[in-house]
Every structure is written in structure tokens, then in C-alpha cells.
Amino acid sequence: MKEILYYQDTMLREFTATVVRTGIEDDGRQYVVLSNTAFYPTGGGQPHDTGTINNTNVIDVEKVDDEIRHYIESDASALSGEVHGKLNWERRFDHMQQHAGQHILTAAFVELFDAQTVSFHLGSEQVTIDIAVDTLSSEQLAAAEARANDIILENRPIETKWITDQELDNYNLRKEVAVTGDIRLVIIPDFDYNGCGGTHPTSTGQVSAIKILSTEKMKGNVRVSFVCGQRVLAELAMRKTVLADVARQLSVPETEAATALAKLLATQKTTEKALVAAKEELLAFEAKTLASSDNNIISASFNDRSIQELQKLARFIVAERSDAIALLVSENEDKLQFVATRGAQVQTSMKDLAAKVLPFINGKGGGSDQMVQGGGERIISREQLLTAMQEALKCQTPKQF
Structure with missing residues (x-):
């Protein structure tokens, strides 16, 4: 070797x-x-x-x-x-930058916090190390990153040396080696001594820079994602492009983009709450109008109403008319959906109703005796489905309804 x-x-x-x-x-x-x-x-x-x-x-x-x-x-x-x-030198040198950067960042965590790396992965976009700790604070991450970049700036040599397992005691290794016989050490003098079979540049300065991007919990450890060398510039360019686009759309300088976005999101949440309240009022008004019918069976069909909206409208109707049944159908693209609900004074089973009409649309549904919902193929019109639901009710005995 x-x-x-x-x-x-x-x-x-x-x-x-x-x-x-x-x-x-x-x-x-x-x-x-x-x-x-x-x-x-x-x-x-x-x-x-x-x-x-x-x-x-x-x-x-x-x-x-x-x-x-x-x-x-x-x-x-x-x-x-x-x-x-x-x-392919661009690929090889990138790998050497990332691998050497991993050694440096790992050693920084050990030196500062006695936090050992238990696994390492060099991906095509980011590098990850799993640190054997429960948590890492933002202050610890910043300190490790700063220490790693100091080592890079000092442009220390990255040396390699072959030794035997009998000579291991002569070196203060960061972790135990898993091989015997000839062992290859990768050494950053007065900072890191580690057994490694990978390739690295000849000095820390060639790593250029290290930037930690994110952390996440991973099987009892903390996974740290980072980039080194040319990948730092690529990451910076990507984030600059995104930030510039966000600032442009918000019509603010880049330095004010975060504040402007927070204000926009706060406004959006307020608007969404107001919109939900307005929709509730409209549904309540629509329910009152439908409930004013003289019939005990209140039927209506719609286009593009969600099943959730149909359910709310049906509940509002029977809240107004405890002696009524609400039958609502909506046509949504290539499917039909329906809701059937009974008022508190009505004994008719809505589950029986659903069982009779679902075959008309090759549909599936569920619910209780009080309320059911279902959906299926648009092989009949919404008006025909509503008629089928009304006919199914008529087949039930007067005692049931």
C-alpha cells in the first residue's frame, strides 16, 4: 500500500x-x-x-x-x-479539501469540547459528521468553526507517516485505529494525529475555508453538516442568489430582507385568520338561506367545494333546522363528493343512505348515523347523484324520518 x-x-x-x-x-x-x-x-x-x-x-x-x-x-x-x-482533478481535489476539512473540524470539537466524531460521510454536496453528544449550542458550533478556520489560516502542513501497530503508543491519536500491520497516519502538527487511508492536500491552507451549515439529532448524536473549500464559495453564491431574489421581490435591501419577510408573514397570518372568519360567516349565512326552505330535506349541489366545506355547511344547516336532513353534493374535477347530515330530531340513518348511493359512483365513504361523507367517479352528474340521495330517503319508512 x-x-x-x-x-x-x-x-x-x-x-x-x-x-x-x-x-x-x-x-x-x-x-x-x-x-x-x-x-x-x-x-x-x-x-x-x-x-x-x-x-x-x-x-x-x-x-x-x-x-x-x-x-x-x-x-x-x-x-x-x-x-x-x-x-478528474476537480473531483479529486474537492474530495481532498472536504476530507482534510473533516479532520480539522473533528479535531476542533475534540480540542474544545472533548466531543468525538463517531461517523463521517462525504456527500456530493455536503459533508456530515456525527458528534457523540446530546446537544451542541450555537456558541459551541461557532467556536469549533472559528478554531477550524484558524488552523486553515495558519497553513499548517498536512503530513503522512507509515508506522506499525507497535509504534502507536508513540503518538497521541485522536481515536483508536481499527487496522493492524502498516498503519498510515495523517498528521497536522500540534493539532491532530489520526489513522486514515484517505487523500488530503499537503497543507491546511489548501482547504481554504470551512462553513457549518446545519445540525440535526441523529440516533442519540448530533449530525453536523458543513462544506469546505470551493463548496463554500458555491454555497455562498447560491445563498446570495436566493437572498437577492427575496430582497428584490420584497423591494428592500438585502440586509433588511429578513425583517421585511417577518412582517409579511405576520400580515399574511392576520389576513388568513380574517379570511377564515369571513368564510365561516359566509357559510353560516348560506346555511341560514338554505335552512329557510319549507322542506325537511334540504338539498344543494356545487362546483369545486371541498369535503371539509360541505361538512361545515351541513352542520350549520342542521344547527338551524334540527328537524331537517342536509344533502350536499360537489363536483370536483373528475370526481363527485357528497355529505349527508341529519338534525337532532331526525332518526333516519345516514349510513344506510350512503350505502345505497355509493354504488352509483363506484365510491367509498364513511361516517356515522348522524353524518356521512363519500366520494367516487363522475360517471353521473351531480344533479343525478343528488336525486339518487333523495330517492334513497323516500325508500325509508316514515317512522325512520
């Missing part, structure tokens, strides 16, 4: 090597094994490199047993002899 090119020189972008063998996985993926490689395989929380071998795209890299397999898009058997490998 010591002689692998990505460990010999993590800044190596291109290399030459000899094809050792080619092969095809059971799933059809074709791969090539080289005499040496600068392509990093997936492992230790760091994603694999991509790039080209003789202008053939390398789309995945995995370590299988004792060999590193480069999975390519074209026919692997076409590669032989000496080949030229070229990394």
Missing part, C-alpha cells in the same frame, strides 16, 4: 502504468487492473476518483481483495501494455 501512487503523491494528476489484467464482473461491468495507480478507490468515507485511462472514461474504482479495479465505459480488453491515466 505504501507504494501506491495516490499515497506516494496525493497531488499527482497524471501517470503511466502497465495493464496487469482486465476482467468483467458478474453484473457486466468491465474493469482493468494496473501495475500502479493514482486513482483512489472508494473507502474510509471518501468517494472514488474518476478520470480516463487512454481516453477511456473511468467511472468507478474499487479495491477488491489485494487489487484495485478501474471500471471503465468501453471494452476493457482493448487496453494492454503501457497506458496513460488522468484524474
Whole structure:
């Protein structure tokens, strides 16, 4: 492992090597094994490199047993002899920035709060570490971020060293290593000593910056999401664009956008409350008008009335007329919905009514003897459904109604 090119020189972008063998996985993926490689395989929380071998795209890299397999898009058997490998350097350097930034931020949490990292994930947009604590305050997050950025600004070297497990006691490691034999240490002098098989830049300054974005509870730990290096600039650009758009729509300077938005939301909540109250009054007025009928069966059909609105209207009607039944139907796009409610003086079962009319619309419904609601396909008109409901009532005995 010591002689692998990505460990010999993590800044190596291109290399030459000899094809050792080619092969095809059971799933059809074709791969090539080289005499040496600068392509990093997936492992230790760091994603694999991509790039080209003789202008053939390398789309995945995995370590299988004792060999590193480069999975390519074209026919692997076409590669032989000496080949030229070229990394997608933008991807590799991004991974190195994020991975080194994780070491720095993790060490800052340990140094300041003795808060250990128990897991790490390098995603395509953000990096996460799970910290073994119940909570992290905003002050603690700010302090860890500031300490991490101080280490970056100091541009300390990031060194690597191979040792044996017998030599581990000579180093103050941040956490125990899980491997034996040859062990690779990644060292930021006087700050962090850690066993790691990933790739990192040669100095902390190359990480550029660290910015914590958010936290969340995760299985008894606190998950911290952050970005490093070029991703900080990308995140800043995205947030600047969003903030500028919000400020433009609010017609205020960006610095006043939060205050203006809070005022707008407060106004909206007030307006929504007033609108709800106005709708309640309108429904009550509509119910009084419908309840003024001389009939004990009060029927009405509508367009685009929600089932909740029908239920409220029906309750208002029977509150006005305890001796009446309210039958309400609404046509909503490609479906029909209905509500049937009885007043306090009425004994007729609304569940029996629903059972008789639901087959007309291939529908489903539910409720009680006092009130039912249902809906189904618009295979008859709303007026025909209302008529079917009225006919179903007539079939019940006078004693029931």
C-alpha cells in the first residue's frame, strides 16, 4: 500500500502504468487492473476518483481483495501494455479539501469540547459528521468553526507517516485505529494525529475555508453538516442568489430582507385568520338561506367545494333546522363528493343512505348515523347523484324520518 501512487503523491494528476489484467464482473461491468495507480478507490468515507485511462472514461474504482479495479465505459480488453491515466482533478481535489476539512473540524470539537466524531460521510454536496453528544449550542458550533478556520489560516502542513501497530503508543491519536500491520497516519502538527487511508492536500491552507451549515439529532448524536473549500464559495453564491431574489421581490435591501419577510408573514397570518372568519360567516349565512326552505330535506349541489366545506355547511344547516336532513353534493374535477347530515330530531340513518348511493359512483365513504361523507367517479352528474340521495330517503319508512 505504501507504494501506491495516490499515497506516494496525493497531488499527482497524471501517470503511466502497465495493464496487469482486465476482467468483467458478474453484473457486466468491465474493469482493468494496473501495475500502479493514482486513482483512489472508494473507502474510509471518501468517494472514488474518476478520470480516463487512454481516453477511456473511468467511472468507478474499487479495491477488491489485494487489487484495485478501474471500471471503465468501453471494452476493457482493448487496453494492454503501457497506458496513460488522468484524474478528474476537480473531483479529486474537492474530495481532498472536504476530507482534510473533516479532520480539522473533528479535531476542533475534540480540542474544545472533548466531543468525538463517531461517523463521517462525504456527500456530493455536503459533508456530515456525527458528534457523540446530546446537544451542541450555537456558541459551541461557532467556536469549533472559528478554531477550524484558524488552523486553515495558519497553513499548517498536512503530513503522512507509515508506522506499525507497535509504534502507536508513540503518538497521541485522536481515536483508536481499527487496522493492524502498516498503519498510515495523517498528521497536522500540534493539532491532530489520526489513522486514515484517505487523500488530503499537503497543507491546511489548501482547504481554504470551512462553513457549518446545519445540525440535526441523529440516533442519540448530533449530525453536523458543513462544506469546505470551493463548496463554500458555491454555497455562498447560491445563498446570495436566493437572498437577492427575496430582497428584490420584497423591494428592500438585502440586509433588511429578513425583517421585511417577518412582517409579511405576520400580515399574511392576520389576513388568513380574517379570511377564515369571513368564510365561516359566509357559510353560516348560506346555511341560514338554505335552512329557510319549507322542506325537511334540504338539498344543494356545487362546483369545486371541498369535503371539509360541505361538512361545515351541513352542520350549520342542521344547527338551524334540527328537524331537517342536509344533502350536499360537489363536483370536483373528475370526481363527485357528497355529505349527508341529519338534525337532532331526525332518526333516519345516514349510513344506510350512503350505502345505497355509493354504488352509483363506484365510491367509498364513511361516517356515522348522524353524518356521512363519500366520494367516487363522475360517471353521473351531480344533479343525478343528488336525486339518487333523495330517492334513497323516500325508500325509508316514515317512522325512520
